[in-house]
Amino acid sequence: MIAKFIRPELLKIKKYTPSPTLQEIERDIGIPMDKIIKCDSGENLYSEKYQNKKNLQKVKLYLYPDPFCRNLRKKLALYTGVGEEWIMYGNGSDELIDLLIRVFVSPKDVIIINPPTFPMYEFYGQLSGAKVQKVLRKENLNINIEDIFEKITLNTKMIFIDSPGNPSSVVVTKENIKKLLAKKTIVVVDEAYYEYCNQTVIPLIYQYSNLIVLRSLSKWSGLAGLRIGYLVASPEIIKILLTIKPPYNVNSLAQEMACSVLDKKERFLREIKKVVDCRKILLKQLSRFLNLKVYPSQGAYVIFQPQNQAKQLQEFLRKNGILVKYINQPLLENCLRINLLKQKEINKLDFFLRRFYEM
Ligand SMILES: Cc1ncc(COP(=O)(O)O)c(C=O)c1O
Incomplete structure (x- = not known):
């Protein structure tokens, strides 16, 4: 029924x-x-041993969280080296993928993904009614730029690139990202695992207003359970994301803990280096x-x-x-x-x- x-x-x-x-x-x-x-x-x-949970006791759970994540945004701006107005935050980067597709993709528009890749791009693409165009990576798991170019049409709204990829674990070169950006569609570079490779395209955001860099605090700082993601993009994109986001999308405990991790980021990054070694x-x-x-x-x-x-x-x-x-x-x-x-x-x-x- x-x-x-x-x-x-x-x-x-x-x-x-x-x-x-x-x-x-x-x-x-x-x-x-x-x-x-x-x-x-x-x-x-x-x-986990580096996470200071003492401050969580002081969080007033009867109050709604700060809808604009003011402290967190400041610290993320410092961490990424951009101004606060270039930062958007979300309930995990999963929520930001969803919000981005809501902003840019109408039903019947096309998003391009590069399998093997993170399945949530396709998931949210389908939810929005978009056509999800899959462009297989090369045998060495690098993205296939020539094939992507062939598939780009006037209906192509977004290209999702995970770098380093999940599951591919391949970093896409800055040159290849620039080639995609030159095609004038929105390019989302998902750097959820940036801290494991230290290669980022964030500096390109000043040159390319169609670039969005997605990040997460789930992995390197061990806060997967609190759900905190963020992205770096032009203030014009951030403005519209802020307009359509749920009002209280990052809870108070998550904001507090994320700030505390960012204050002590060196400890966490040292630990990641050991794992990478x-x-x-x-x-x-x-x-x-x-x-x-x-x-x-x-x-x-x-x-x-x-x-x-x-x-x-x-x-x-x-x-x-x-x-x-x-x-x-x-x-x-x-x-x-x-x-x-x-x-x-x-x-x-x-x-x-x-x-x-x-x-
Ligand atoms: C490439 C990639 N992007 C985004 C995410 C989502 O991360 P978050 O926990 O911030 O939602 C993951 C999680 O596994 C991932 O592998």
């Missing part, structure tokens, strides 16, 4: 499948949650298993393909308290994706991989 009232295009939407919670896993496999290595969603396993070790350990095809990584993930055994290996690791993500996208079929890890967790992974392959 109700189905006939629902917008027909919504009935076809592929829903996003989130990873199970630690509680669910603990119940299922019988390993206490503090012994589980959850490396399937890019969450930061190593930052271990990337070589993780890649090397994985490459020792002849049954695994390991992809290069410039980002926060490592992808490997266990030759038709991805699901079995994922389940074996899960039973032993290591959670990795199953990826099945074009060019990355039947693969597993794992966060960057430190030595102790790499050793544990190595131990169970040896058991799986009986080495």
Whole structure:
């Protein structure tokens, strides 16, 4: 009875499948949650000890949050090196993807995405009734500029580029971003994992008013549970985003905690550097298993393909308290994706991989 009232295009939407919670896993496999290595969603396993939660006690929860995130915006401006009027904030960068599509994309307009890529661009694109044009990356997981150019038409409103990509872990060069910007469509460069590669296109925003750089505090600062994202774009874009956003889109605890992390950013960034320094070790350990095809990584993930055994290996690791993500996208079929890890967790992974392959 109700189905006939629902917008027909919504009935076809592929829903996003989130990873199970630690509680669910603990119940299922019988390993206490503090012994589980959850490396399937890019969450930061190593930052919690630096988070100062004392100030959260002072937050007045009976009051609505600051709708303009004044303190947070100031600190984000300082962090990114731009003026406050170039900063917009959101309930995770997920909300900002949604808001951007609402601002720029009408039903039947086209957005271009570059699989393998972050699935939420397609999800929100479909929600808005847009046509989602997929332009496959190259074999080496770089974006295919020539193919993108071929697909750009007058109806193309936005191009989403994740850099470093999820799951590709490839950084798109500034030159390629400039080539796309020259085409005069809106280009959203999603730098959710910027802190893992230190390459940004933010300085280009002064030159290109069609550039939007999306960022997140979920990963490097370990605040995935509070949902804080932001973006850097021209004040003209920020103004319209501020007009259409929900009034209180970032809650008070999130604002307080994000400010506190930004005040102590060096600690968090030092921790990220340690994890990034271990990337070589993780890649090397994985490459020792002849049954695994390991992809290069410039980002926060490592992808490997266990030759038709991805699901079995994922389940074996899960039973032993290591959670990795199953990826099945074009060019990355039947693969597993794992966060960057430190030595102790790499050793544990190595131990169970040896058991799986009986080495
Ligand atoms: C490329 C990319 N962009 C955006 C997001 C969303 O991040 P947030 O937690 O800020 O919504 C993710 C999360 O995994 C991501 O991988």
